[in-house]
Amino acid sequence: AGPAAAQAGPDKIRIGWAVAKTGPNAPGVATTVLPNYKLWVEEINAAGGIQLKSGKRVPVEVVEYDDRSSSEEAVRAIERLVTQDKVDFILPPWGTGTNLAVGPTFHKHGYPLLAATAVTDRAPDLVKRWPNAFFFLGTGHGYGEALVSYLEQERKAGKIGTKVAMMSVADGFGVDLGGAARKVLAKHGFELVYDKTYPVGTQDLSPMLNEIKGLAPDVFIAFSYPPDTLGITDQAKVIGFNPKVFYTGVGTQFPLYKNKFGANVDGVMSLGGIDADDPAVQAYFRRHKEVTGQEPDRFASPIVWVSLQMLQQAIERVGVDRAAVSKELASGTFDTILGQVKLVDRQWPKLWWVGQWQDGEFRGIAPTDRAGARPAVIPKPAWKP
Amino acid sequence: MNALPSPAAAGNSTGAGRLALQALAVAGLALLAALPWLGADDYLIAVGINILQYGVLATAWALFSGPTRYVSLATVAFFGIGAYTAAVFGETLPWPAVLAAALGVSLVLALIVGLATLRLSGVHFVIFTFGLAELVHQLVNWYEVNVTRTLGRYLFVDISQVQIYWQLLALLVAVLATGWAIRRSRLGLALQVIGDDEVVARHVGIDTTRAKLLLFAISAGFIGLAGAAMAPRWTYIDPAIAFNPVISFQVLIMALLGGANRLFGPLLGVLPVALLFELLSGSFPNHFMILLGLVFMAIVYFIPNGLFGLLERRRQRAGKEGGK
Amino acid sequence: MLEIAGLSVRYGKHLALDDVALKVGRGEIVVMLGANGAGKSSLLKAVGGMVKREPGASIRLAGTELAGLPAHRIVGAGLALVPEGRGVFGELTVRENLALGAFPHRGRAAEADNFERVQNLFPRLRERLDQAVRTMSGGEQQMVAVGRALMSAPAILLLDEPSLGLSPLMCKELFQALARIRDDGTGVLLVEQNARQSLAIGDRGYLLEGGRVVGSGSAAALGADPAVRAAYLGVAHGEAA
Amino acid sequence: MSAPLLKVTGLTKAFGGLVAVDKLGFEVAPGEVIGLVGPNGSGKTTAMNLISGALRADRGSIRLGDAELVGLRPDRIVRHGVARTFQLVRVLGSLSCADNVAAGLAFHPGGAFGAGARERIDALLARVGLGGREALPAGELTYIDQKRLELARALALAPRLLLLDEWLAGLNPTELREGIALIRSLRDEGLTMILVEHVMEAVHALCNRCVVMNAGVLLADGPTAEVLRNPEVVRAYLGEDVETDDLPPPHLPTGEAPTQLNLDAGGQHA
Amino acid sequence: MLIVDVLLAGFTLGGMYALIAMGLTLQYGVARIMNLSYGEVLVMSAFGTWFAVTRLDWNPVAVLLASLPLGYLASWLIYRVLMMPLVRRSGAGPALEVDSILATFGLLFLLQGVLLLAFGGNYYSYSYLSQPVDILGSQVAANRLVVLGFAAAIGLGLYLLLTRSRLGTAVRAVAVAPRFAPLVGIDVWRLSAIAFGIGGALVAGGGTLLSMFLPFSATMGVVFAMKALVVVIMGGVGNLLGCLVAGLMLGFAETLVARFVDPGLTLAVNFALFLLVLLLRPAGLFGRVAR
Numbered sequence A: 001a002g003p004a005a006a007q008a009g010p011d012k013i014r015i016g017w018a019v020a021k022t023g024p025n026a027p028g029v030a031t032t033v034l035p036n037y038k039l040w041v042e043e044i045n046a047a048g049g050i051q052l053k054s055g056k057r058v059p060v061e062v063v064e065y066d067d068r069s070s071s072e073e074a075v076r077a078i079e080r081l082v083t084q085d086k087v088d089f090i091l092p093p094w095g096t097g098t099n100l101a102v103g104p105t106f107h108k109h110g111y112p113l114l115a116a117t118a119v120t121d122r123a124p125d126l127v128k129r130w131p132n133a134f135f136f137l138g139t140g141h142g143y144g145e146a147l148v149s150y151l152e153q154e155r156k157a158g159k160i161g162t163k164v165a166m167m168s169v170a171d172g173f174g175v176d177l178g179g180a181a182r183k184v185l186a187k188h189g190f191e192l193v194y195d196k197t198y199p200v201g202t203q204d205l206s207p208m209l210n211e212i213k214g215l216a217p218d219v220f221i222a223f224s225y226p227p228d229t230l231g232i233t234d235q236a237k238v239i240g241f242n243p244k245v246f247y248t249g250v251g252t253q254f255p256l257y258k259n260k261f262g263a264n265v266d267g268v269m270s271l272g273g274i275d276a277d278d279p280a281v282q283a284y285f286r287r288h289k290e291v292t293g294q295e296p297d298r299f300a301s302p303i304v305w306v307s308l309q310m311l312q313q314a315i316e317r318v319g320v321d322r323a324a325v326s327k328e329l330a331s332g333t334f335d336t337i338l339g340q341v342k343l344v345d346r347q348w349p350k351l352w353w354v355g356q357w358q359d360g361e362f363r364g365i366a367p368t369d370r371a372g373a374r375p376a377v378i379p380k381p382a383w384k385p
Numbered sequence B: 001m002n003a004l005p006s007p008a009a010a011g012n013s014t015g016a017g018r019l020a021l022q023a024l025a026v027a028g029l030a031l032l033a034a035l036p037w038l039g040a041d042d043y044l045i046a047v048g049i050n051i052l053q054y055g056v057l058a059t060a061w062a063l064f065s066g067p068t069r070y071v072s073l074a075t076v077a078f079f080g081i082g083a084y085t086a087a088v089f090g091e092t093l094p095w096p097a098v099l100a101a102a103l104g105v106s107l108v109l110a111l112i113v114g115l116a117t118l119r120l121s122g123v124h125f126v127i128f129t130f131g132l133a134e135l136v137h138q139l140v141n142w143y144e145v146n147v148t149r150t151l152g153r154y155l156f157v158d159i160s161q162v163q164i165y166w167q168l169l170a171l172l173v174a175v176l177a178t179g180w181a182i183r184r185s186r187l188g189l190a191l192q193v194i195g196d197d198e199v200v201a202r203h204v205g206i207d208t209t210r211a212k213l214l215l216f217a218i219s220a221g222f223i224g225l226a227g228a229a230m231a232p233r234w235t236y237i238d239p240a241i242a243f244n245p246v247i248s249f250q251v252l253i254m255a256l257l258g259g260a261n262r263l264f265g266p267l268l269g270v271l272p273v274a275l276l277f278e279l280l281s282g283s284f285p286n287h288f289m290i291l292l293g294l295v296f297m298a299i300v301y302f303i304p305n306g307l308f309g310l311l312e313r314r315r316q317r318a319g320k321e322g323g324k
Numbered sequence C: 001m002l003e004i005a006g007l008s009v010r011y012g013k014h015l016a017l018d019d020v021a022l023k024v025g026r027g028e029i030v031v032m033l034g035a036n037g038a039g040k041s042s043l044l045k046a047v048g049g050m051v052k053r054e055p056g057a058s059i060r061l062a063g064t065e066l067a068g069l070p071a072h073r074i075v076g077a078g079l080a081l082v083p084e085g086r087g088v089f090g091e092l093t094v095r096e097n098l099a100l101g102a103f104p105h106r107g108r109a110a111e112a113d114n115f116e117r118v119q120n121l122f123p124r125l126r127e128r129l130d131q132a133v134r135t136m137s138g139g140e141q142q143m144v145a146v147g148r149a150l151m152s153a154p155a156i157l158l159l160d161e162p163s164l165g166l167s168p169l170m171c172k173e174l175f176q177a178l179a180r181i182r183d184d185g186t187g188v189l190l191v192e193q194n195a196r197q198s199l200a201i202g203d204r205g206y207l208l209e210g211g212r213v214v215g216s217g218s219a220a221a222l223g224a225d226p227a228v229r230a231a232y233l234g235v236a237h238g239e240a241a
Numbered sequence D: 001m002s003a004p005l006l007k008v009t010g011l012t013k014a015f016g017g018l019v020a021v022d023k024l025g026f027e028v029a030p031g032e033v034i035g036l037v038g039p040n041g042s043g044k045t046t047a048m049n050l051i052s053g054a055l056r057a058d059r060g061s062i063r064l065g066d067a068e069l070v071g072l073r074p075d076r077i078v079r080h081g082v083a084r085t086f087q088l089v090r091v092l093g094s095l096s097c098a099d100n101v102a103a104g105l106a107f108h109p110g111g112a113f114g115a116g117a118r119e120r121i122d123a124l125l126a127r128v129g130l131g132g133r134e135a136l137p138a139g140e141l142t143y144i145d146q147k148r149l150e151l152a153r154a155l156a157l158a159p160r161l162l163l164l165d166e167w168l169a170g171l172n173p174t175e176l177r178e179g180i181a182l183i184r185s186l187r188d189e190g191l192t193m194i195l196v197e198h199v200m201e202a203v204h205a206l207c208n209r210c211v212v213m214n215a216g217v218l219l220a221d222g223p224t225a226e227v228l229r230n231p232e233v234v235r236a237y238l239g240e241d242v243e244t245d246d247l248p249p250p251h252l253p254t255g256e257a258p259t260q261l262n263l264d265a266g267g268q269h270a
Numbered sequence E: 001m002l003i004v005d006v007l008l009a010g011f012t013l014g015g016m017y018a019l020i021a022m023g024l025t026l027q028y029g030v031a032r033i034m035n036l037s038y039g040e041v042l043v044m045s046a047f048g049t050w051f052a053v054t055r056l057d058w059n060p061v062a063v064l065l066a067s068l069p070l071g072y073l074a075s076w077l078i079y080r081v082l083m084m085p086l087v088r089r090s091g092a093g094p095a096l097e098v099d100s101i102l103a104t105f106g107l108l109f110l111l112q113g114v115l116l117l118a119f120g121g122n123y124y125s126y127s128y129l130s131q132p133v134d135i136l137g138s139q140v141a142a143n144r145l146v147v148l149g150f151a152a153a154i155g156l157g158l159y160l161l162l163t164r165s166r167l168g169t170a171v172r173a174v175a176v177a178p179r180f181a182p183l184v185g186i187d188v189w190r191l192s193a194i195a196f197g198i199g200g201a202l203v204a205g206g207g208t209l210l211s212m213f214l215p216f217s218a219t220m221g222v223v224f225a226m227k228a229l230v231v232v233i234m235g236g237v238g239n240l241l242g243c244l245v246a247g248l249m250l251g252f253a254e255t256l257v258a259r260f261v262d263p264g265l266t267l268a269v270n271f272a273l274f275l276l277v278l279l280l281r282p283a284g285l286f287g288r289v290a291r
């Protein structure tokens, strides 16, 4: 193929992904990842394809695998996408562990890795090690610190006291976020009256909640996973545990959460958030619902979407040359539903660190200086029966 | 529960047939060894790694569970501990030392576990070993969270895929050689006797605890080594990844399918199951589970006694017809 | 009452029972003699439905054909089998084993009476009603097995070496009990190595050899036959009167 | 009498409230064959289990030569030279007959394994009448043959003391004669044995001395003929009317000719 | 009220564990099928309940009226159609264990695949009876009390039935010696199918009850199956009272440790307790069979 052919470009772009359709990671994929991938492909192909520099529109073609929630399967599936299917780009799997497991393989073959669902404190090191890797979901410390700084503000404003109870899931996520929060809480003079972890898969968290209620903290923080988040909220409601700040982990931002608890969600805080009044965001929500039949979550879903928008725009600008796309992703500025995005050290700088359910929507409240940030409702209204 | 059919029920292979099979196996191993030079790409190597990994695990599993009929679900405890040891020491110790450490840790764990478990039998042993693997998982988890305060370890070492492949291949050869040697030893007979009737075993002078413990440890050692060898493939290792119980089940299923009472039986199960998984998950990512389930059930209904049993019956029939 | 014809059993290639025909009448003890491996146990198991019969067999009990029935229905129809190796429920207690003996409907009506009868026959069982059978001595388990069979109020009792492991005293009592059972109208088909005692209480007998019936006659006649005496009674030719 | 090979004193074993063996004491001299008899459930098998280590005694002592056996595991006891068979046969059903015997040969000092064991295996199988069945899975043997195999396995242990638990039960007279001859030949070779038997014929034929148990306790101990005439033994164990040698035919219809008696014993199936 | 808190939490959690295990103990203990697809059936029932509750506006307790018989029917069919050929083939010998493990493993995949197709991998949940009930000053969710009540009623009821009635004795006879059961006129097939069916009804009922307060997803079956297995083995195979006691022990251990030691150790302590029980009583709390 000579330069002419290159000029004309390919007549299709092959996109691959290997995500957990089965196993313990499947709920995460089904909530946050796969609907976005489907929507993305759908929208591109509905428009006739990705418009390359030449003006030509090329449709995308998908090769997908199931990594069965296993790191080993994921690695092999990626190798298969690279060497057998020879796809042009690979969309990342779900979760920190899996993204890191496939990192070396992406790196070895020069594929950009847009890790939009990995939260790791090592992200700054990893981007150095893997020049094609991009991290969108921040570090555990980021969330922990932002939450505590926010609490510090509210305490200074006299809205809350110093007593904090914290529980976290005994897993990379819980440990990272809990560790960060612990440090910063101490620095700011908060009193940590309860600080314990629980194993993944614990089916009954009521003993912890009961104990915490007895300690009457001002602030309750749970760095929890979706099923636990639901259980914790349920139990808090049952025993009438009403701290001024009620913060739960992943799952709080899911539509499921609102469906289950209805009006009671108002005032519950968590990580992530969204500027729901932004028309671009609203349009995204609408399309997501139309195409996939489900609503996106209010934390990682929009970010996954942003990463996809960026990938698309990068391809539009530089074509299917993966090195060029990586370079463009690292240095370019992109127009997304969350506004103009430019990565810093190949990491996303402008996350919503803290969000809160308000008026039936999970809205970003910190960083407070970010456009669209809402003031938090504190204290959280008491649970209604 | 005597979950495994007796060796006699699995049929007796003729001397010539066995020789042919062994020759085939040796040829197969040689081919596998040459694979990286035959221009196999990363994916093929990855498939090879997968097959070898389960080959080592299933063969090592059957080393103990085949003759004694103690069906263990603790495979992943040793695999995980091996992987975890590699994750802990991988970046500080030279690789051979890492492997040695993994071996040592699995052996120690196997001895502790063995002493506690081996008086149980049947399904109680099965579930006990499952519980044990989970306990190890939970304890490692708790230790990491509360003592080291880092959950999830990063393992960046300079080991290529092909090197992993060769390590596993060497392990497989070692397991097979060990199994071969045990079969020909007093220990092998002792295990057969134990598998049949443990009371009798004691009454013919077999120190059953020692025999079982010894073999359990040998089996666990290989499994732990396999875990260590695999660890560099994942970069990030946390207890949930290392102690994924699916591995225990998969090993069990593969070995049972192939035939746990024969040295090459487990391998015979690994090959089709691994390839089947690969094929189905590649071609039908959304219907993988359904198809796999159907295929599995078909195997059970149409290929009783495992694949080895099938092969042997075929051969016996062919032998008879040829003789006429 | 029990009429068997054309009964064959095959284990793989080996024909263990070959076209056997025999009769057991009401209130009659029929003794089945045969060497080790002759097929006696196979015969009883085949009648009781515990092994597969070759097609063509007929097993009629009081005119009803049983050959097509599964084992559990055969018991219900009135044939109770005490198999070789006893077949007791080791994990259950003596009481439960006996209660299960009365599981078929025919056993229910007279359950209390039979329970009493069995305990009188084997007083040891009365002492041990709540012991798990697995933990009992060999002879005690044999008592449970026989007692359980009696609990179903069978029309025909099939006994495979019931005296095995019983003490001489118990053995005598068992045979006396069998005689009483016979006198109550039950038919008994008895396989016994203890030919002396069994022929002593038996009415008729058959000789089984290599899976075939090779002879039959009254108990007395069999007991008097020199060949039988030599082979099954341990009396050398010409030794006894 | 020379120093006893086996000396049991004060042996006691209870299951819950039931004392199955109660302060049992007896001795066995080298080369002696004793009968251990008693009613069902009198504790004979339990005593055997205690000697062979299958059960652990609550109290008492079992000395084999200079060694104390109480507290040892069965595999240790085997090495001291005690072998046994089981009341309910326990052959290794999935192994071949040869391997069953090989299992007996392989795990004790003075045993053999591999090619060196072949000859002894064949000899032992032949001795118990199972020559030619080396390759047959033991599970396919008849009950009687399984008993024979079990004896071969026990003999493979080259025991000083052999415990036989109702090994002769369930044999017909011919087989019984063979069995007795086999055990007699072992006795003649100087093997010490304890026979638990209900077959009095065998006890008479093989044992010069008998130990009688009843309800766990020792009832009598002495020369066989004497002991078996002991009124207490008769009442508890044998029943009043002792063996008559001939048939009392209660149902012999007088004068009736044997009906349809057509014996072709040893006929076409031989 | 610390004590009441702990008691309530222990009882309700233990009740849940017992509930999910009771079906399995019947299926494995009596019908001798080591049903690895057990958890999938449970989750299926949870999904069915979710559908009936959120789409058809049924009351979840009313769903029980449907899920119990449906569970029975489906399991009965599974036994007659899928398992019986295996049981026949093996003659209820050791090969049955292997075959049933392999076959139900296939069934596990099949059912989970169907669930994934129908519902995707998402979590599902709805709210029912999550009102607090005040007991001696402690609050507990009403749905958990319902579960506890059902577990206790079913466990005790079936236990009495099994130990006190002739039919129950027959069921246990099948459990301990299926080969000999026909000797006393027991139809092993029928009884096994019934036991498997009742087991299935219990799982289905358990799924319905569980869905009232636990979020679930199509891939979660294995978690429940494993928990159930642990409880079954710990209690003694085939023993319903054993399930109840073992479930409660685990529930209490978890609650006590979470409250007084470290919630991070709850699962570890659970497994440690399980292992300890087995070491002391190798056949489980109420088990008599050793091998």
Ligand SMILES: Nc1ncnc2c1ncn2[C@@H]1O[C@H](COP(=O)(O)OP(=O)(O)OP(=O)(O)O)[C@@H](O)[C@H]1O
Pocket (backbone or CB within 6 Å): C011, C014, C016, C034, C035, C036, C037, C038, C039, C040, C041, C042, C043, D140, D141, D142, D143, D144
């Ligand atoms: N399950 C089996 N598989 C194969 N062969 C068998 C089986 N059961 C019995 N046989 C064979 O069938 C024949 C008859 O056996 P059976 O047990 O009926 O004899 P028997 O007359 O009861 O002998 P015994 O006096 O030893 O009890 C024997 O040759 C035996 O080896």
Ligand SMILES: Nc1ncnc2c1ncn2[C@@H]1O[C@H](COP(=O)(O)OP(=O)(O)OP(=O)(O)O)[C@@H](O)[C@H]1O
Pocket (backbone or CB within 6 Å): C135, C136, C137, C138, C139, C140, C165, D015, D018, D020, D038, D039, D040, D041, D042, D043, D044, D045, D046, D047, D087
């Ligand atoms: N594990 C046990 N638990 C409870 N009781 C037991 C146990 N083992 C044996 N027994 C009882 O101990 C007594 C002695 O049993 P043992 O087996 O020693 O008798 P035995 O003399 O061998 O009788 P047999 O002649 O019938 O074989 C019996 O009453 C039996 O029920």
Ligand SMILES: [Mg+2]
Pocket (backbone or CB within 6 Å): C040, C041, C042, C084, C160
């Ligand atoms: Mg017989």
Ligand SMILES: [Mg+2]
Pocket (backbone or CB within 6 Å): C137, C138, C139, D044, D045, D046, D087
């Ligand atoms: Mg005995």
